[in-house]
Amino acid sequence: MAWKPLYWEDVEEGQELPTATLDVTTTTVIAGAIASRDFNPLHHDSGYAQKVGQKDIFMNNATICGLSGKYLTDWTGPEGELKEISFRIGTPCFPGDTMKMTGKVVKKYTEGDQHLVDVEYEFNVPQGRNCGGRGTIALPARGR
Amino acid sequence: MDLEFYEELKALVGQEGTPGVAVDEVCKPMIRHWCEAMQDGNPLYTDEEYARKSKYGGIIAPPTMLLTWTMPPLWPPRQEPPHPFEQFLEKLDKAGFYGIIVTNVAQKYYRPVFPGDRITFTYKVTDVSPEKKTSLGNGHFVTTAFTFTNQKGETVGTQSFTVLKYRFGA
Numbered sequence: 001m002a003w004k005p006l007y008w009e010d011v012e013e014g015q016e017l018p019t020a021t022l023d024v025t026t027t028t029v030i031a032g033a034i035a036s037r038d039f040n041p042l043h044h045d046s047g048y049a050q051k052v053g054q055k056d057i058f059m060n061n062a063t064i065c066g067l068s069g070k071y072l073t074d075w076t077g078p079e080g081e082l083k084e085i086s087f088r089i090g091t092p093c094f095p096g097d098t099m100k101m102t103g104k105v106v107k108k109y110t111e112g113d114q115h116l117v118d119v120e121y122e123f124n125v126p127q128g129r130n131c132g133g134r135g136t137i138a139l140p141a142r143g144r
Numbered sequence: 145m146d147l148e149f150y151e152e153l154k155a156l157v158g159q160e161g162t163p164g165v166a167v168d169e170v171c172k173p174m175i176r177h178w179c180e181a182m183q184d185g186n187p188l189y190t191d192e193e194y195a196r197k198s199k200y201g202g203i204i205a206p207p208t209m210l211l212t213w214t215m216p217p218l219w220p221p222r223q224e225p226p227h228p229f230e231q232f233l234e235k236l237d238k239a240g241f242y243g244i245i246v247t248n249v250a251q252k253y254y255r256p257v258f259p260g261d262r263i264t265f266t267y268k269v270t271d272v273s274p275e276k277k278t279s280l281g282n283g284h285f286v287t288t289a290f291t292f293t294n295q296k297g298e299t300v301g302t303q304s305f306t307v308l309k310y311r312f313g314a
Contacts, residue, residue: 034181052242065251067182
């Protein structure tokens with residue numbers, strides 16, 4: 001696959017990121033938990049999750065973090081360099097949920113020789129907001 | 145709220161345990177498994193040829209994987225004395241705050257992480273809230289700050305992490 005770089009000059013404050021969706025299954029949740037070496041039974045044992053008051057197993061924080069990075073660099077392409085990601089977790093994301101990912105550029109600026117953008121993004125599931133976050137990414141600048 | 149208990153918790157804030165060393169070095173198979181789970185097609189993580197021609201000169205790990213390198217092994221159990229953070233959680237468990245859920249995560253990335261790197265990490269509890277009423281039950285928010293270093297002693301990133309330790313339905 002050919003990757004087209006997203007240049008800093010071509011981004012504007014207020015610009016929306018393409019919306020993405022992810023159909024979350026039991027496998028998605030467990031694969032994410034195990035790939036992040038998170039063996040907490042909340043993320044692979046539905047009996048346990050129900051016993052402690054959850055509807056089912058739910059997506060762990062590291063998967064939300066990984067999906068945040070993926071969502072941002074799917075937009076910028078591999079030349080976009082993640083500098084910072086922070087997010088707040090709201091309602092859990094359960095198997096069967098379709099996660100809708102949206103985002104918006106809120107700030108475009110330079111720092112030293114870095115060309116940066118800040119993006120605010122959200123992952124929503126049918127029962128509410130699973131994740132509300134902010135990411136800072138360095139982008140390539142034209143002619144540099 | 146039990147004020148004496150809260151004071152005991154606050155006394156543990158800021159204590160740094162001994163640095164931990166990642167059980168595995170950073171490696172391509174774990175990177176690929178991560179990308180598979182996250183459905184992340186960024187070629188810097190898995191495409192040797194693309195990565196070689198990039199400014200990194202080779203595959204890098206997804207920066208969001210930072211904490212993964214430092215997760216404890218399922219087996220065998222670690223021999224080190226419990227870290228102040230574990231003491232914190234244990235204290236809350238004993239007081240009936242069994243529930244745990246992550247509420248906030250913030251990561252900063254300073255340097256790329258390459259296959260072959262061995263990550264060392266230090267962490268400490270930086271904040272504990274008074275007992276608060278939440279939709280899950282009453283609980284304390286506990287914030288921990290991690291610093292991740294590579295084998296050259298360079299800081300590759302940091303993470304702050306807030307968990308809610310709560311009493312079920314109370």
